[in-house]
Amino acid sequence: MQKKAIILFSGGLDSTTCLAIAKSAGYSCYALSFDYGQKHEAELAHAKKLVQQFQVVEHRIVTMNLNGSALTDQDKTVLDYQGDNKIPNTYVPARNTVFLAVALGWAEVLGAFDIFFGANIVDYSGYPDCRPEYLRAFEKLADLATKAGVEGAHFKVHAPLIKMSKAEIIQEGVRLGIDYGMTVSCYRADSDGRACGKCDSCTYRKKGFSEAGVQDPTRYYA
Amino acid sequence: MQKKAIILFSGGLDSTTCLAIAKSAGYSCYALSFDYGQKHEAELAHAKKLVQQFQVVEHRIVTMNLNGSALTDQDKTVLDYQGDNKIPNTYVPARNTVFLAVALGWAEVLGAFDIFFGANIVDYSGYPDCRPEYLRAFEKLADLATKAGVEGAHFKVHAPLIKMSKAEIIQEGVRLGIDYGMTVSCYRADSDGRACGKCDSCTYRKKGFSEAGVQDPTRYYA
Numbered sequence: 001m002q003k004k005a006i007i008l009f010s011g012g013l014d015s016t017t018c019l020a021i022a023k024s025a026g027y028s029c030y031a032l033s034f035d036y037g038q039k040h041e042a043e044l045a046h047a048k049k050l051v052q053q054f055q056v057v058e059h060r061i062v063t064m065n066l067n068g069s070a071l072t073d074q075d076k077t078v079l080d081y082q083g084d085n086k087i088p089n090t091y092v093p094a095r096n097t098v099f100l101a102v103a104l105g106w107a108e109v110l111g112a113f114d115i116f117f118g119a120n121i122v123d124y125s126g127y128p129d130c131r132p133e134y135l136r137a138f139e140k141l142a143d144l145a146t147k148a149g150v151e152g153a154h155f156k157v158h159a160p161l162i163k164m165s166k167a168e169i170i171q172e173g174v175r176l177g178i179d180y181g182m183t184v185s186c187y188r189a190d191s192d193g194r195a196c197g198k199c200d201s202c203t204y205r206k207k208g209f210s211e212a213g214v215q216d217p218t219r220y221y222a
Numbered sequence: 223m224q225k226k227a228i229i230l231f232s233g234g235l236d237s238t239t240c241l242a243i244a245k246s247a248g249y250s251c252y253a254l255s256f257d258y259g260q261k262h263e264a265e266l267a268h269a270k271k272l273v274q275q276f277q278v279v280e281h282r283i284v285t286m287n288l289n290g291s292a293l294t295d296q297d298k299t300v301l302d303y304q305g306d307n308k309i310p311n312t313y314v315p316a317r318n319t320v321f322l323a324v325a326l327g328w329a330e331v332l333g334a335f336d337i338f339f340g341a342n343i344v345d346y347s348g349y350p351d352c353r354p355e356y357l358r359a360f361e362k363l364a365d366l367a368t369k370a371g372v373e374g375a376h377f378k379v380h381a382p383l384i385k386m387s388k389a390e391i392i393q394e395g396v397r398l399g400i401d402y403g404m405t406v407s408c409y410r411a412d413s414d415g416r417a418c419g420k421c422d423s424c425t426y427r428k429k430g431f432s433e434a435g436v437q438d439p440t441r442y443y444a
Contacts, residue, residue, distance in 0.1 A: 066332035094327030105316030109290035
């Protein structure tokens, strides 16, 4: 029987590549998305199309408001890429911990011990909950938290992109046949999924296509 | 200024005692409840009344379906207390991890670093996500997960009940003026909050009142 995996899946460039990698590694894939009040909710519409393309076994969209971020709060503005080393205001407090916790619950119900997460620490915004030490701490927690863990199971958070540059991620995705024109990464995407080209996420993505020598299929509105 | 604390608050005996302890320790209290598809949803109605009594600053009820448990799934039955050492089918996969993750997010937004959780390992059902080693692992994760943690903050999960017997918890609560008749612990509570008297949760609670020498104010339907 195929091993099952949960894939944290936003419909962006990284998580789509992650899904393709899990699929190509032979996992039976369960995609997990969150409608957490993100302003760029166009990503969810695209996520729904992408999971069909990848023929996941199930796609679950969990609705739950998070806040405290420019991605979610009306009184905070997503800025253009600032180029400094500070964690930007698009950081959502504890977001990835909530996502991984929900993934862990679904995994245990399914009898799955593999969670795929498109975390990256090369071309990224310095978010603390993308770092390898964070992911290792979550794995440790997962084994302690669960009945399956008590019974000897080990949960693994796979982060195959963690040390890849955006260009390398794109090259890998192209090799796996991803149509990146279907993915939405922009923090200020319009309702049709078109991108601003200027936020952190767009900046890293644009640079990635350029460095990968791959034509950027992103539709920009600006 | 008063320090802020998040209290995981189901409206049951333990979390109500935990809230009273946080309050008496001088914290400004923010109560967090979950409508996670529990069959005994009467606990939420009682939670709403209790938070008024305790004058919490804010009470947030997060709605999000969890499953894989007799507490949530229609095709699984909550059994009478079995008296064995197995984790019962009322275990909800990753429930406390999801609860703590959401609490962590809210805490960081509020600038709070104290989370109160009524976990207990004496008169309890052996749930893995109540053990001290689990709580310590969550604290470690919290510091790694957050911007506040990167900046040097330490999150603390307070579990003041962890090593108390149910009788001791009740005696402490009575000392703090709790009317336990307002709290609902039963896994099979009816819509009015009356208890079955026979599930794990009722069994530990009943025994607690008896051993504490406190008249049991619980309303039973059976």
